[in-house]
Amino acid sequence: MxxxxxxxxxxxxxxxxxxxxxxxxxxxxxxxxxxxxxxxxxxxxxxxxxxxxxxxxxxxxxxxxxxxxxxxxxxxxxxxxxxxxxxxxxxxxxxxxxxxxxxxxxxxxxxxxxxxxxxxxxxxxxxxxxxxxxxxxxxxxxxxxxxxxxxxxxxxxxxxxxxxxxxxxxxxxxxxxxxxxxxxxxxxxxxxxxxxxxxxxxMRRIHETYALPAAEAVLTPDSLPHASTGLAADVCFEARAIWGYLHDSMHYQGLWPFDENISLKMNWFVGLLEEIKVDAKTVLACADSVLVPFADEQIDMILLERVFRYPQAEDATRNFDSGTGVFLYSWFREHGALVGSPADGGLLRLDRVRALEALRAFVTTVEKLEAEVTDEDGYRAAAKELVRRYLPEGEPKQRYSFTADQLVLRRAKSRLDRLPPLDFTRAQW
The missing domain is CATH 3.30.540 (Fructose-1,6-Bisphosphatase; Chain A, domain 1)
Structure with a gap:
């Protein structure tokens, strides 16, 4: 807060x-x-x-x-x-x-x-x-x-x-x-x-131009995260910068720290799990500690960016960040954090409490994997197996393919694609 x-x-x-x-x-x-x-x-x-x-x-x-x-x-x-x-x-x-x-x-x-x-x-x-x-x-x-x-x-x-x-x-x-x-x-x-x-x-204009409309096309209005929108420019800057600091610091923790395993973490499947893990740990740090500034803003920004904006990329089935968002979407679906109801007219409801629980479960799952593997080959194989449960094989030269359920993430894409590029020619402050 x-x-x-x-x-x-x-x-x-x-x-x-x-x-x-x-x-x-x-x-x-x-x-x-x-x-x-x-x-x-x-x-x-x-x-x-x-x-x-x-x-x-x-x-x-x-x-x-x-x-x-x-x-x-x-x-x-x-x-x-x-x-x-x-x-x-x-x-x-x-x-x-x-x-x-x-x-x-x-x-x-x-x-x-x-x-x-x-x-x-x-x-x-x-x-x-x-x-x-x-x-x-x-x-x-x-x-x-x-x-x-x-x-x-x-x-x-x-x-x-x-x-x-x-x-x-x-x-x-x-x-x-x-x-x-x-x-x-x-x-x-x-x-x-x-x-x-x-x-x-x-960040502020990128977030509100792309992440928010992408989420609005999927989520019910009452469950849409809102703490990261409508922020003053300097507050948005601070929240995003602290997210960046926490995210990066999480890479250096645990049994397989990034700096000691760079080539391993550059593997597409390993890296995808790593990126979700460090953002999940950032969200949990925000949720669990009163010492983190702009905690609610960071949580909502991460959820909106990771799950809803990143999958909008033109090359989404080759794009690393897009893969993290699509994976996390299906993880949330499986753990009851994104649920649909006939009364919601095809929209999904985001349950914030269950989303936090799902992120804890994800961190536990990945850290268990890291504790059980004994070498890099084993890590790569286990990471690929886990990722493939949620991101099925794609066409040649594609990393994965969207399932019918995952395509809901792309509802706003055609509208977003028609927007002119954001122009930052003058300082946005």
């Missing part, structure tokens, strides 16, 4: 930061958008021209000047080296921006961060691929985090809560919430994740 002692800080985007954003929006960002429109999904340009090279050179020079003016010589040097190497190889070659990726340093709380490189802006408006993008953001950690962290410690916290101030199309159009080093176009693979950035000020 929200209380006065958890009130967030005032809006953090200063006039100076907004002035920087205005300058970038007027000059560099339009050039980045023009260049990315010329790229293919792998980052290459088909039949690149001299004008393409000249445009990239201007982008390099302006971004380099910004980096140096703000004391970021390491990022400036890396960008110049990466762009020049790409120009030398030809823009028909796939970009390799590992130097820029590795030169980025995590900003302190209250500091801005700027980054430019070809990268995958997950869930942004199409086209999505390894296209040139940039963002200016401000790091803002939840006001309640310092006090809460003592009761909910995170052994290896490497996540940053950000306010997106401005950026190119990959970050300002659509629902891209995240930026990881592995998103950057590069020939090598990331072996040590140095940062994980989340643009949580985008």
């Amino acid at each position: 929200s209380t006065g002692r958890f009130l967030p800080h005032p809006a953090p985007v200063s006039a100076e930061v907004r002035s920087q954003a205005d300058a970038l929006t007027a000059s560099l960002i339009p050039m980045v958008n023009r260049f990315r429109a010329r790229q293919q999904d792998d980052g290459t340009l088909a039949a690149p021209t001299a004008e393409d090279g000249a445009l990239l050179g201007r982008i390099r020079d302006e971004a380099e000047a910004w980096y140096r003016a703000n004391g970021l010589a390491g990022q400036a040097d890396a960008l110049v080296a990466d762009v020049d190497a790409w120009l030398a190889a030809g823009l028909g070659a796939r970009p390799h921006f590992a130097r820029s990726r590795d030169a980025l340093r995590v900003p302190a709380d209250g500091e801005v961060v700027f980054f430019l490189a070809p990268l995958q802006s997950t869930n942004s408006a199409p086209p999505v691929g390894k296209r040139l993008d940039c963002f200016l953001a401000l790091r803002k950690e939840p006001a309640a985090l310092a006090a809460m962290a003592g009761d909910f410690p995170h052994p290896k916290n490497n996540c940053q809560s950000l306010v997106l101030v401005t950026g190119s199309a990959g970050f300002t159009l659509g629902s891209c919430l995240v930026f990881f080093p592995e998103n950057v176009a590069a020939h090598d693979k990331v072996t040590d994740q140095q940062y994980a950035m989340f643009f949580y000020n985008k």
